[in-house]
Amino acid sequence: MGAAGKAPPLVCWKWPWDNLNKPDDPKNLNPCGTLEAPWLFKSLQNLSSLTLNLIGQASSADPRRQASKKVAPLSREEQGEAEHRALASALACGKEATVIEFYSPKCRLCNSLLDLVLELEARNSDWVSFVLADAENERWLPELLHYDIKYVPCFVLLDKHGRALAKTGVPSSRQHVMAGLSHLLQLKRPKLQTSKGS
Numbered sequence: 178m179g180a181a182g183k184a185p186p187l188v189c190w191k192w193p194w195d196n197l198n199k200p201d202d203p204k205n206l207n208p209c210g211t212l213e214a215p216w217l218f219k220s221l222q223n224l225s226s227l228t229l230n231l232i233g234q235a236s237s238a239d240p241r242r243q244a245s246k247k248v249a250p251l252s253r254e255e256q257g258e259a260e261h262r263a264l265a266s267a268l269a270c271g272k273e274a275t276v277i278e279f280y281s282p283k284c285r286l287c288n289s290l291l292d293l294v295l296e297l298e299a300r301n302s303d304w305v306s307f308v309l310a311d312a313e314n315e316r317w318l319p320e321l322l323h324y325d326i327k328y329v330p331c332f333v334l335l336d337k338h339g340r341a342l343a344k345t346g347v348p349s350s351r352q353h354v355m356a357g358l359s360h361l362l363q364l365k366r367p368k369l370q371t372s373k374g375s
Contacts, residue, residue, distance in 0.1 A: 257316030260309060267306035268339050274305045274365040275335040276358075279312045279326045286348060287330045293355065297362070304367050330354055334361045 251259065267275045278294060280287035298307040310317050312329050320326070324333050324341055332354075333344045343364060345357035 253311075253314055254316070256311060257314040260311065260314070261316060264308045264310070267308050268335070268337075270306060271337060272304055272306050273337055273367060274342075274362075275308060275337075275339075276305060276361065277308050277310050277320070277324075277333045277335065279310050279317070279321070279324075279329055279331045279333070281313050281329045282311065283313075284329050286351060286354065289351060290330055290354060293358075297358070301362065301366075305362065305365070332358050332361055334364060336365065 264275070264277065278287075278290075280290075282288075294307055294309075298305070310320065312321060312326060312331075324331075324344060326333075326344075328347050330348055331345055334342045336342055343361055345354060345361060348354045348357075
């Protein structure tokens with residue numbers, strides 16, 4: 178029996194280095210053929226790849242999954258710098274007022290007020306900006322001394338030129354802080370325009 182009468186192998190292997198061989202070279206012909214998948218399997222493979230990509234994109238856009246991703250915390254220096262940039266941005270935007278909330282990460286009352294502050298900021302975003310300032314961060318020491326901050330949480334109301342108008346009193350309860358913040362906002366809240374005929 179010559180080379181023409183040789184029986185095909187029972188099992189065919191395709192090795193990664195087979196792609197390096199020249200396919201036109203008659204010495205390197207694979208006895209199993211090209212081993213390429215039929216067009217039907219290629220299109221199914223393309224569809225499954227597309228589906229996995231779409232699922233991956235949808236799950237990465239899910240806010241619950243994004244919240245579960247670990248984000249490296251900022252150093253105290255970076256956090257202080259970011260908070261100062263937020264204050265500079267708030268004052269530069271030209272809104273009627275800016276409220277600085279001096280807080281401490283260890284303060285339970287401060288942490289419990291975060292949702293309230295975010296809600297107030299969203300509701301009054303057309304005329305007031307809110308800025309958080311970590312009272313334990315040494316970068317805020319000049320402001321702590323200037324505004325005479327001796328307790329947290331403490332809210333300081335600034336006008337559009339950055340001048341302090343008022344601050345909340347010593348916090349005794351959550352309701353007390355909320356009432357003080359509400360009073361601060363009432364001081365600078367723009368008056369509603371009345372029609373000339375009324």
